[in-house]
Amino acid sequence: MATKKRLTKLKCKDCGRVNYYSNKPKALKEEKLSLKKFCRWCKKHIEHKEKKK
Numbered sequence: 001m002a003t004k005k006r007l008t009k010l011k012c013k014d015c016g017r018v019n020y021y022s023n024k025p026k027a028l029k030e031e032k033l034s035l036k037k038f039c040r041w042c043k044k045h046i047e048h049k050e051k052k053k
């Protein structure tokens, strides 16, 4: 049986590029994921927000 992964795109708040992918736990289904990550386009750490498919 294959494991279904919930791959979530994380989009830079500044430039809007998708820089990261995250496996979102099922428990967080209703919540919007938001992580502070490094954006190589903005060359700084910035908030990355979850993007819907």
Ligand SMILES: [Zn+2]
Binding pocket: 012, 013, 014, 015, 016, 017, 039, 040, 041, 042, 043, 046
């Ligand atoms: Zn950026």
